[in-house]
Amino acid sequence: MGPRVIYVHGNGNKVRAELLKSQWDRALFGRDMGEVSRMAYWAPLRYDTPLPDSEPDPLDGAPEAFQELPGPAAVEAPEEFVARTLGESWFESGGAAPEGPWTGEAGDPLGRWLRDMTYLADTLAEGPPAQGPGPEPGLEALPLPAPARKAVFRILVKHTFKDVHAYFFGGAGPAIRDVLRAELDAVGDAPLLVVGHSLGSIVAYEVLAETRRETELFVTVGSPLAVKEVQDHLAAPPAVPAGVRVWRNASDLRDLVALDHTLRPEYAPQERITDLLVVNDSPNHHGIAPYLADAQVRGACQEVLDRLAGP
Template structure:
């Protein structure tokens, strides 16, 4: 996270100006990269700006232990399934269900589609297995939220076996508070972030996400080519 202007201002007699300048340039470069990825996402959406829509929220401005405490409290009351996964001991059993489904597949191109908490479960299984996946599709995903990334078993990255990752969200979806995976999940060229319109009551419904052309078309192309 970029430092404030007060933190970046040199003190009287400061002899580390070059080091400070280098740090500030690095922070600026990181910020410009994130804004570029967000601009790409907005451009790819092909939709007019939502009236009154705000840019995605970033991580809570707290040290990691503070973020963890707030995140734990939030999910306990608002997202009970996420709380059960990260803090209630249900994570291994949830991942085992996904593993069993993947193990039962027999040949052909593999496309994995995940929604909401399911995107976290599928992602962690693929990180663990490095299974070859032609396309990973995540919709309404909280994987871009720093407080979620804090609790992943491995540092954020594109799973080794995933050739392409397509992530779609609606700006009004409260589960997908941050809409760009590319800044944190390298290599960035494998990830495409898309903003779509989800007109379900909470802008998070899976049916409305899967009905979007931007979500369906890449899956259809893969299976049409395999026929």
């Protein structure tokens, strides 16, 4: 059997599996890949019916609170962004603030951190994207002691990352991972590329770490795996899965799901990982198609696929 590509989609409901796979194929390779690619399609575990074919993905893997980020013609101040996303969206959705001083408002430590992250993203986005092969300072989402950080993370994902909450805290994780395991079983010992987006990157990471499946290339895009609060809830300490030969992690600095864009400092051995800073100009900077179509992501996948396919 020739090489196979397995996709793992992210948060939110999706179009039917065949169409979703075709969309990823065309974004990543510019053509339909037929039996070469497969989609680990776990959306039916969380949603009764797929999105209509003609309906764009309303979440595209992004949290509901970030669906309507302003475009270039309407830029809001970071303080307004924080108040809107963790103020109105959080409390009007019925969410409760964590106990203690961390109220989710723009003036508390979490709000200040998000404000600073927004400024940082805006500043860095002015420059060209660059490949980041070396370690750099981590950007921890919640600068709090571990027990408080975990409590705030649970509340945050419950009201903005609902599928992430179901995965980590709602008992959905094993069934979602089983979907990917079934796809891995279906391709047997074929040389493998795995591409995970958003929550899909977490699913792929945990399954590859557990199964130790030999994987020529692991690609994560818009991934929160570098965020300490996500690492707190992984089944095993962060490390490159034993069977993964090469890991490429791509993120846009404005992507609020990939709050920390560098995996390399936390996931050893570091020489197997390259963090790529790319431009994702979807409205929320998290959409899957711009990530897959990026030259660095597409080039890495095409090179490995061509090499494995042979002459």
